[in-house]
Structure formats: structure tokens, C-alpha cells
Amino acid sequence: MVSVPASIERHRRPMRPRVILRDETTFPEPEKFNLSRFFKNGEINTQLRDRVMVTFGFGRRVCPGRYFALDNLWLNLASVLSVYTISGAVDKNDQQIEINLENTADLNRHVLPSKCSIKPRSEKCEKLIHGCRI
Numbered sequence: 217m218v219s220v221p222a223s224i225e226r227h228r229r230p231m232r233p234r235v236i237l238r239d240e241t242t243f244p245e246p247e248k249f250n251l252s253r254f255f256k257n258g259e260i261n262t263q264l265r266d267r268v269m270v271t272f273g274f275g276r277r278v279c280p281g282r283y284f285a286l287d288n289l290w291l292n293l294a295s296v297l298s299v300y301t302i303s304g305a306v307d308k309n310d311q312q313i314e315i316n317l318e319n320t321a322d323l324n325r326h327v328l329p330s331k332c333s334i335k336p337r338s339e340k341c342e343k344l345i346h347g348c349r350i
């Protein structure tokens with residue numbers, strides 16, 4: 217077995233974000249997709265521990281791209297949601313097709329594909345998407 221030099225060993229972290237964010241004492245049923253866990257009396261629960269910054273690690277090895285990543289996510293999501301309505305798809309009998317929330321087991325986990333419906337919010341949005349002048 218290759219031994220790890222002490223200078224590297226002291227940078228190792230026993231608690232990774234993935235483990236912290238699945239701590240059942242703070243986040244009951246951590247594997248369940250449950251947006252209501254972030255709300256209290258119809259408002260965002262500001263008493264919860266910050267679960268966004270945890271994702272990027274801590275201390276001297278904290279992710280230096282965190283603000284860039286968060287701003288990009290915000291811009292991308294806001295751009296998409298401002299012009300599209302995204303919802304679950306319906307089958308030919310007009311019944312809602314259930315969204316599959318299972319994760320892959322890769323290093324970078326993501327949800328498995330599900331059918332969904334993505335429609336422009338309005339004619340004006342459609343023109344915007346196609347790059348026409350409104």
C-alpha cells in the first residue's frame with residue numbers, strides 16, 4: 217500500500233459534503249425529494265442550516281469556483297424558467313406520468329431520465345426563444 221505523506225494527510229477531510237448533507241438528524245429522509253422540508257408556514261425556512269455552501273467544502277480547500285458556479289446556476293435556471301413551463305408529461309389517456317426520482321450511483325449522481333413536458337410560456341416567449349424580435 218502507498219503511504220500518504222503527512223503534508224497531504226493533514227489536508228484530508230473526514231466529513232465530505234455528501235455525508236454532511238445526508239445526516240439524518242438534520243435532514244430526515246435525506247434520499248427523499250421533498251421540497252417542503254425547506255419551507256415553514258409557506259415561507260422559506262431561514263432557520264435551517266446553510267445547505268448550499270456545505271456543498272462546496274470548507275477551509276483552505278474550499279471550492280474557489282463556488283460563486284461562479286452559483287451565479288451560473290441562477291442565471292441558467294432563471295433564463296429557462298422565465299420562458300418555459302416545465303411539468304410532468306401526460307400519457308395518451310391524459311394521465312400524469314410519474315417522474316422517476318431515483319439517482320444513478322456514479323461519482324456525480326444525477327436523477328434517471330423521466331418524460332416531462334417543456335413548453336414556451338407564451339407566444340412572446342416562443343419568439344424570444346427563436347431569437348425573433350418581440
Ligand code: HEM
Nearest residue numbers: 229233271272273274276277278279280281282284285286
Ligand atoms: C456546482 C458546482 C460545484 C461544486 C458542487 C463544487 C464542489 C467542490 C468541492 C466539494 C470541492 C472540494 C472542497 C474540499 O476539499 O473541501 C471543490 C474543489 C475545487 N473546485 Fe469546485 N465545485 C463546483 C464548481 C466549480 C467551478 C465552476 C470551478 C472553477 C471555475 C471549481 C474549481 C474547484 C477547484 C480548483 C477546487 C480545488 C480547490 C483546492 O483543492 O484548493 N469548482 N469543489
